[in-house]
Amino acid sequence: MGFSKDQLLSQLQELEIDYSKYEHPPVLTVEEQAKYVSSSEGALSKNLFFKDKKHRYYIISAMVDTKVDIKVLSQRLGLGKGGIRMAPEEALAELLQVSLGCVTPFAVVNESARDVSLLLDQKFKNQTRFIFHPLSNDVSISLSTSGLDKFLQSIGRDPVYVDLEANANPVVGKDQPPDLAVYVPSNSVVVPELPNKTPSAQAPPKNVSAEKTKPVASPKPSKSTGNVKSVVQNSGLSVFKNPDKFVEEILDKTSALLLSEVKGENVEALAETLRKRLTSEFTHLAVMYKNIAYSEGFYAGTQCQPKRQ
């Protein structure tokens, strides 16, 4: 069960961490949040949830005007230029146990998020107070850096502050190791794909554990698909159903092999280039392949003899 906002707030009180609470209608974006919480209460934050190719996850919590360049970040973490991307919705629900628009440093209080790396904007230290969602997007709280630090330490985490705008042109080489590589989690996490999930961002959930509706033969058709009788699907199946995932799988394996056979950062760069240039071509081929297979099956269906009685 995920931590609820009330549980979190009572934890903060227990730790004697000073905070101010603002309730408002559920908001999904910083712009909306700004309508209800003025900047006099504290600095608004933008919170991003990323995933890398080896299924490791990162929360980046930054001041709204700090420039977060995904490519630069990826290089500084030692993951090459295209190494990280926004994490999918399922990961939000599974690991952080929050809904869309609700990523927050506090999410690491959940056991499920123990391997998620949390990086905080250095600029927060210049603010007296800043604002986050306490696990629910219909509330915002403002607190100080020392308050946040105290909380993180209480759950066994070392608060990590990073200058997100430094090193905008990172040169990663033998003598200049990627400066943020130490923050890459040591464990990867597998988030199972749940293709028939009902959307978790319903307003406002009382307890914030996201609705992990495992698609068992449900009596009513689920909202987002017309599929009534669905079988529990694991990530393996979606690799074959989905041309994008199929191609990602192929390129993952190719890169992995390449990197294991030959060493060096030019090889890493090469693997990245291959991936970047081939993804769209391969996806096109995969879609065509899928279309042909479907058409042949479809045609066979029209010629199907009824079962002999």
Add this chain to the structure above:
Amino acid sequence: MEVDKKEEIASDSSEQVVNPWEVSAKDGGKIDYDKLIDQFGCQRLDESLIDRVERLTSRQPHVFLRRGVFFAHRDFDLVLDAYERGDKFYLYTGRGPSSEALHLGHLIPFMFTKYLQEAFKVPLVIQLTDDEKCMWKNLSVEESQRLARENAKDIIACGFDVTKTFIFSDFDYVGGAFYKNMVKVAKCVTLNKAMGIFGFSGEDHIGKLSFPPVQAVPSFPSSFPHLFPGKDKLRCLIPCAIDQDPYFRMTRDVAPRLGYSKPALIESSFFPALQASGENGKMSASDPNSAIYVTDTAKDIKNKINRYAFSGGQDSIEKHREIGANLEVDIPVKYLSFFLEDDAELEHIKKEYGEGRMLTGEVKKRLTEVLTGMVERHRMARAAVTEEMVDAFMAVRPLPNMFE
């Protein structure tokens, strides 16, 4: 915000004319898109929307968005709002199959729609208006049906996913729930209004007058009971060229009266003809040298670009090196801005060419490479489209995994 402007279709060249059957600029100049947006009452697609798309789809926005090819919209922001809340939508686009020869300008809405389908993971309906072309171009019913099927093959070759796409021709599909919606729409539009919007007159045959509802009702999910049963509130997003706006203004006007959601639109500018950016608003299928066709060979493409692509370079090399190229009228650079994926490379070319260090020949050479690659890919994909595949795409069947 709908603006109720008096829609007078001007027939002289002192005003620009943009409607589904005619596109021409004022006094043979360039199309004024700002004026068009103003006149039609749609919105500009700004940076913040594009950033939002990037965030929601976790991938780089399509080159057509980055370069402002798709530049206007109606209610796209509302669609994104709903999407963020978990309310999906479906896509609707179409083609009037008037000729077998498809050129690159025809592919643009389909390339963009394919990207939208992949990025947002939503289903798509594609309408082939064979009836419209039969009426307007005076083709026989059989010929227009044949063209529809041939065009379907090129459309499929753009890479749509058969498990999420339904292609239909009007002659095949009109009837049932679709027709019921057509009648409902028709009841809401007076003859006078139709004449005002579309420029019909007493000389036009009644087939033309009754066509607009056909193009309107695919915006309503209840027109497709085999696809969206029970999902009457599902939103629709229509990627199209801006000359189609009148149909959908009418549709959006009618929708609330029928208890349906208004369809949202995302609109593109016109792809310029090879010869002169000034002469015509868009490419014409009737002049083979105004366009690059998907059936052109590498040699054809090279020739057409070298001979017909209007250049903004100067008359002599010395003059060119001194003042640089006129990027405003240069067609190769314009084409590259549509089709060259790499933003940095495009910027570099614009800078070097605009300041006179790069010559027209080099720009044309790069363009030839890019277009040849595209046409080759298309040809290969087209060759893989079988009659069975067309049947499968056009079969009235459910799409169970349409939102995955």
